[in-house]
Structures are given as C-alpha cells and as structure tokens.
Amino acid sequence: MPSSQSEPPLIDPSLLEGLSEDQKKEAHAAAAAAKRAEERVEQRALERAMEKKRLERLKEKETNGIASGKRVRPMGVINNGVGNGSAVKFVSKRQRKAQEAQKQEQKQESANNGEGSKVPKESNAKRPTASTLSFTRAGGSAAAKTSVSWTERDRRAVRETYLGGSKKVNMTDKEYAERKRLQKKKNAKTTKSGKKTNFRFEWDDTDDTLRADDPLYNGPSVLGAAAGGRGTFGVSRSQTNQSSRSRLQKRQNNKSYDNIETKPLEKMTSRDWRIFRENHNIVCKGGKAPPPLRHFRDGNLLHPSLLRALFENMGYRDPTPIQRQAIPIGLQRRDLIGIAETGSGKTAAFGIPLVQYLLQLPPNITSTELVAEQGPLAMVLAPTRELALQIDGEFQKLLHFSFSHQGEHKKNKILCCPIVGGQNLTAQAQKLREGTHVVVGTPGRINECLEMAYMVLNQCLYTVLDEGDRMIDMGFAPQLESILDHMGGSLKSENEKVAYEQEKADLEKLKTNVGRPTFELPTHRVTAMFSATMPTEVEQMAKRYLRHPAVVSVGDKDSRNNARIVQKILFLGNPSQKEGALRRLVLDPRFLREKVLVFVNEKKHAEGVCRAVERFGRRCVVLHGGKSQDEREKNLQLFKQGGTVLVATDVAGRGLDISNIAHVINYDLPSRSIDNYAHRIGRTGRAGKDGVATSLLTDDDEGIMAPLKAYLEATGSVVPDKLARHPAAQSGNSSERNLIY
Numbered sequence: 001m002p003s004s005q006s007e008p009p010l011i012d013p014s015l016l017e018g019l020s021e022d023q024k025k026e027a028h029a030a031a032a033a034a035k036r037a038e039e040r041v042e043q044r045a046l047e048r049a050m051e052k053k054r055l056e057r058l059k060e061k062e063t064n065g066i067a068s069g070k071r072v073r074p075m076g077v078i079n080n081g082v083g084n085g086s087a088v089k090f091v092s093k094r095q096r097k098a099q100e101a102q103k104q105e106q107k108q109e110s111a112n113n114g115e116g117s118k119v120p121k122e123s124n125a126k127r128p129t130a131s132t133l134s135f136t137r138a139g140g141s142a143a144a145k146t147s148v149s150w151t152e153r154d155r156r157a158v159r160e161t162y163l164g165g166s167k168k169v170n171m172t173d174k175e176y177a178e179r180k181r182l183q184k185k186k187n188a189k190t191t192k193s194g195k196k197t198n199f200r201f202e203w204d205d206t207d208d209t210l211r212a213d214d215p216l217y218n219g220p221s222v223l224g225a226a227a228g229g230r231g232t233f234g235v236s237r238s239q240t241n242q243s244s245r246s247r248l249q250k251r252q253n254n255k256s257y258d259n260i261e262t263k264p265l266e267k268m269t270s271r272d273w274r275i276f277r278e279n280h281n282i283v284c285k286g287g288k289a290p291p292p293l294r295h296f297r298d299g300n301l302l303h304p305s306l307l308r309a310l311f312e313n314m315g316y317r318d319p320t321p322i323q324r325q326a327i328p329i330g331l332q333r334r335d336l337i338g339i340a341e342t343g344s345g346k347t348a349a350f351g352i353p354l355v356q357y358l359l360q361l362p363p364n365i366t367s368t369e370l371v372a373e374q375g376p377l378a379m380v381l382a383p384t385r386e387l388a389l390q391i392d393g394e395f396q397k398l399l400h401f402s403f404s405h406q407g408e409h410k411k412n413k414i415l416c417c418p419i420v421g422g423q424n425l426t427a428q429a430q431k432l433r434e435g436t437h438v439v440v441g442t443p444g445r446i447n448e449c450l451e452m453a454y455m456v457l458n459q460c461l462y463t464v465l466d467e468g469d470r471m472i473d474m475g476f477a478p479q480l481e482s483i484l485d486h487m488g489g490s491l492k493s494e495n496e497k498v499a500y501e502q503e504k505a506d507l508e509k510l511k512t513n514v515g516r517p518t519f520e521l522p523t524h525r526v527t528a529m530f531s532a533t534m535p536t537e538v539e540q541m542a543k544r545y546l547r548h549p550a551v552v553s554v555g556d557k558d559s560r561n562n563a564r565i566v567q568k569i570l571f572l573g574n575p576s577q578k579e580g581a582l583r584r585l586v587l588d589p590r591f592l593r594e595k596v597l598v599f600v601n602e603k604k605h606a607e608g609v610c611r612a613v614e615r616f617g618r619r620c621v622v623l624h625g626g627k628s629q630d631e632r633e634k635n636l637q638l639f640k641q642g643g644t645v646l647v648a649t650d651v652a653g654r655g656l657d658i659s660n661i662a663h664v665i666n667y668d669l670p671s672r673s674i675d676n677y678a679h680r681i682g683r684t685g686r687a688g689k690d691g692v693a694t695s696l697l698t699d700d701d702e703g704i705m706a707p708l709k710a711y712l713e714a715t716g717s718v719v720p721d722k723l724a725r726h727p728a729a730q731s732g733n734s735s736e737r738n739l740i741y
Contacts, residue, residue: 354378378464529542697723
C-alpha cells in the first residue's frame, strides 16, 4: 500500500537546473548509490553494536554464575529432564579435580575413624573455608550438597563485582602488587634524589615590599594608639616606639633596600631580577640570558664615549624595556631574537652592543687601511631604503664621540656607511674602498656589491637582521643567505654547553688583548634578528644561522596587537564612495594640523589619491617604490615637518620611525595579509601613545574580512555589524598569526 507521504527527492531540484537529461540521470544514479552505501554502513554499525551487546550480556551472566556458585550453561547445552527434573550442568575440569580431591579426603577421614563409628556432627562436620563453598544442586527431592573449591581468580571477580575491589580478574597477585607499587611511585612527589619535595620559602625582612610602599608600617603601632596608649598585646607605646626605632636602625646599618630599582647590584637576588622583568613586561625564553640592565651606568659595562653619545646626542636617561634585556645579551656575544612594539628603541637595543664591540677592538684591527682591505667589521640589514637610512642616522649619533686611538696623537673615527638601492653604486663602491667599519644597507644592494667584488666580509663577525620577516616577505631570502654565507668567522657549536664556552673564550680574548699592539679577532660570529612574526622561512633561517638564541619579547600580547589604537571600519556600499569618505577624514578638524598617513595598495593609485587630497585643500606628498631616492627623502622630510598628508604604499608600512602620526587611513586594505594591516596602523600610537586608524572596507575586500574580524576582536575593537554578518567573515581563515610571545 503506498504511503500517504511521498519520499523526499534524493537531490534538491534547484541543483539540477540547467542540466541535460543524461546529466540528471547520472546525478540521480550517483545519489542513489551513495544512499545505498550509507544504509549499508548504518546496517553494519547496528549489527556490530547488537553483537557487542550480546557478548557483554553473556559475559555478565558468566560473572554472576561464578559469584553465586553456579555455572552458566554454554551455548548448545540444553536441559534434559531426567528422573525428578534434575538439570545436567557443565562442570569444568578444575572443579572436577577439586571435587575428586575432596572425596579422597573424606574417604581418608572415614578410614582413620573406623567403619561404622559415629562421630558427633559438630566435631566432624567440615566447615567451609575461604577456598570452598557448599551449594545445593538444583532440583531433586533430596538436596545433595556439593562442595566446590574457589580459586583466587573467582574471589577477585566477586570483590570486583560486589565489593568494589581494585584488582582485575585477569591479574595475578604479583601483577596486582607491581601495579600498586608503580601507582604509589607515580603519585609520590619526589625529586631526582628520591626524597619527597618540600617547598621552603626563605624570605627575610628585606623581601617585605609593603614596608616600602606604605609608610603606615614604618611608625608606631596604630592599634596601640587606638587602645588608650597601650601597644599590641599589652606592650607600652614607649616600648613599641623603641622597638620600631631599633628595627629601622638595624635595617639602615645593614644597608638593606626595599626598592629593586636602587638596590645595589651585589645584593640583587634571582627573585629581585624576576620581579624587575615583570615590572617592565620583559619575557625572556631560550638561552641563558644575563640579568637585565637597570641603568646605562650599571656595572661600568658601556664605553664612556658611548655613554656620552646616549646622554648628549640621543637624549636617553634610562633604557627602554627592550634595551634593558637585549643590551646585556649582546654584550655577552650571544645570539638574539627580539620582539617589541614599534617605537620601543630597537635600533639602540642592537646598536649599543655592536658599537661597544667595535670600541673594544685595538687599533691594528680598526685602522682604516685594514678595514678597506678586509671589509667592514659589522653589518646591519633592513628591508627598505628608508629604514636603512634611518638606522644609519641613529648609528651616526651613537658613533659621534667614538674614536679608535692609533698612537699618542692620531685618532681614527669609527665610520658607518649606508649601502642602499636608488643611489649611485659607483659612489658607494668608492666609500667601501676607502674603508668603513659598519655597513647599513638593504639585501639587494649589498649582495650586488659582493657579486661585483666591491666589498668583502672576511672580518665581519657581528650581523643584525632588522625586520627579518619583512625581508623574507619581500623575497630577499636568497640574498640574505648569500650575504650570511660570505661572512667571516664560524658559527658556534650546536651543543649548548660548547657554544657557551665558545662565547666565554671570545669574551676573554676581547678583555685580555685590550691595549696590546697585536690582536686577533674573536673566532665566532654573533647574529641578532628582530622580527615581529616567525613564518617558516624565518624559522628555518634562524635555525641555520643562529645558535641557541635568547628570545626576548617586551610588552604583552595586546600591546603588540595595537590595542592602544582606536580602530574604525567604514563599510562602504561600493568603491566609488571612497573619495567622499576620504574627504571627510582628511578635513576632520582634529587632524588639520597633524600628520595623516594614507595607505594604498598600488603605485598607480597613489598619484591619483594625492591629487584628490590636494583638491580637498590639504598639502600632500607621495612615497612608493617608483620614486627616486632623492624624491623619497625629500617627501619624507616634508611629511616630518607636520601638517602634511602622506600617500604611500606598503613601503612605509614598516620600519619608518616618524613620531606623532595622528591618523592612519587605509584607503585600500591589504588583499590577504593581516600582518600588513597591523604594521600599517602601527605607524600611529607609537611609543605608548594613543592613535586613530580608519579603514575603508567594501565587498571587494572579501579576502581579508575574516582575519580582520578576528584581529578587531583580539584587540577589543568594535566590529561593525555588516562585517560581522558578512559571509566572507564567517568562512575565511581567521587563525591567529604565527607571533613570538
């Protein structure tokens, strides 16, 4: 009889629209085959489940039969009505042997007591022991009692079923004892020596930070004053004051300091250094990192000329967080990977150890003639020309008072030279032939100088890769590998202990040979890499050229995600509305006298956007890779003066240290990479300041909607409803970037 309701079709008819009849038949046949296969899978799964349930029930019956002294009839054995209805039951071989042994014992007892003698029932009746059990045969008028011996396995089964025993049925006593021993060993908290761990908190009076923070605890007891002139527990006010004065005097005599910022270095403990790192949001992983630097003058680590440059030329008073930890690591000639927010002083963090290394070298190494012949002593690589020139400017300040003495009256200044594209290669080659101690440049131009034999790196033992991930993104990986392979010196050992011994040997060589007329360079090179992310290519390069680096990160995750920047997303109906939105943004009264940075994706769009901004009445300049180096430098200088709008491509997205950018506008959002978006908006809100970033979003930007939504949520920014509901924001790859924290 046909059913009242027709079965639903195998395929939605809307999916078959536009197909030919043959194609529809093939689709129906494929759908039917898939349905039959699915039904077969379900049927097999049901059969397996039923078979498993049947076996479980059978096993449960066997266990219950053992517990009650009855044996469950195996499959295939049936009851036969014999005589008065007694049942034929299966008896195992083990039980038959036990019954025969019991019968033999009864016969032996009967023989010993004499035939026909009557023994009192109370004295001769054999009591059931732990290994025997008497039960009555089912059926029959005369209930015959049969004694069956229980094995240890049977008793364990009963304990497991009814008494909650911990032994398993298939375990022997020896196996169970061994398992208990291992479990006890696992639960015991022991050290390597086998002793139980005891935590001891050995804190003394100098660890009491409350006393330094609250002056209430430096004077007499408040409780004593409130109790009518009596101190705590009946001690008089005079006694309390005297005790307080004595404790204060004792603390002053012992020169104990509660403030870890002013505490003498020799009294600083590992706990103090840990608190100091936490106070400055410094996280150090990997490698044996030395204690951080509290002040530039601590420990007389830095050269006097370097200190003078820091205070007079660069305006530093105290180190920034990244400098506090990166400088001591660099001074120990240890490889380093540094992560810090933009505007945090990373250039000085790797520049100070590099300059300190050059100032430790004697005149025969730093002479201009030898440097011209053997090549520079150190190198800094950057992804863009602007960043390289910016780093060179910072090094000029650091090296302003740095001279290498070559006798009583002759001084040789430590020189730094930028080698970047867009400038005259012949003029750069001439500077290299004259001799320079530090080279700051881009990978493409430096690799070109190496291939044309304008420069050699025979004695270059200190290398810094700034914005390493950016150089990889720009396709400079082959050039970087070529440059690093040209460097002099050897890599440290892959064995951590051996590598540390090699570092100590190089440091000892620098200290003991100071002032000598002849001197040998250290044997091993030092490599420092500063990178915000660690893609696979950067990680592989770090493993190849860095040995046991210390990874230093400064600031929490949110600060590196630009949580201090107010991010606004304007969802526009179509791209033609962008110009009107840009007009409102650049003419905002809050930013008329401020620096405004507008990002576009392509060079050809930059000129058109610049002309539009000029029509709005704002002064505007352009920066992209198609401009000559002179034009780029001129436009950057105009922008730094303030009150100007800069329209740029991603060439300005990273590395440029331009202070006080008030507003960043993404006229075009990056097509896929959320990293580019993060670095773009990172041009504002630098060095802990607040900033504003506005992005113009349209339906053409589907590729970045999902990661953009995740990024806004991670930084606590508002996600527009239209973006949150957009299908592209739901299905894209919104996984977090590979950041180092």
